[in-house]
Amino acid sequence: MRTYVVEPQQIFVPSLLALLQESGCSIVRVQSALDPLDVVRAGPQMLFFDADTIDQAGTRALQFLIDSMPKLGVCVYARTAPGALKPRESTRILHVQKSASHETLLGILGRFTAGR
């Protein structure tokens, strides 16, 4: 699954990419902030998004992508479920908690990518 990653924590990026690749994702791009037009241009099948540093503009950008790319799967990686993001299609939007272990994340991501 072609995956676009938005993760501002540079220290974490290598571990995250290894995890995503282990769960069957191929990485198309890694950015530290969400640029919706860049996501559209890259045309990924999944957006992996760290939502803990998101502001209102980021939430709007994410909603824009959810609305304008109906086949895009979105994996929201956050400490707690972000209330601002109301998934309309639960099969498209996955919330992954940051407290989850490597094995748990691998299982969740594997099932999500396999189901799409």
Next chain:
Amino acid sequence: MPLTTTKTRIFIIEEQALFGKALCQLLAAEPTFEVLGDLPRVDPASPPRVAADLIVLDLNGPSIDYGDEIARCRQVFGKARVCVLSTQLRPEVMQRCVAAGADAYLAKDVSPSELIRAVKTVAGGESYVDPRVAGSLLRKKLLSDGRYANDELSEREGDVVRLIAQGLSNREIGLRLCLSEKTVKNHVSRILSKLNISARAQAVVYAIRMGLV
């Protein structure tokens, strides 16, 4: 006689499991560091049996009390230096952490090389603050002619905090300031958000510390 080098023994408190492992890997690769392990949180009831020189402490979340967390860390790890990692770039959060005993304050999007530099600085007995946070604090201080402690709050919000500290309800504050109860409620929400606190009682503590009452 063989040369001996003393490594800095580091323990990591990080709720984000994968990030914790990434931190362990990064710091363990540095020859002058020895990573003793990591835990998702500090529990004084069952402290880890490690003699750490330095703690890397992740502090995040809307309801967290930074002072309490750092105090708990100090209780468990004694004299170990404390290096706080946070997603917050707001200088007042950094100030609260430093006031509570943190030796360093870094944003979580810091680069690996900067994190290592910061940890080495702190291990050497000095303090370290993320330059973005320090710069922001300096700008605010210059703009406010040195009065930066409570200038986060507007004059009206300062009035509300003062009245909260006197034990008044939102309704009573509204009557006192000729505002509707809803407007007072909005002020209270903004105050809690600006001060990064979750309860009126913490606003009272803030008001006392700032000399507002």
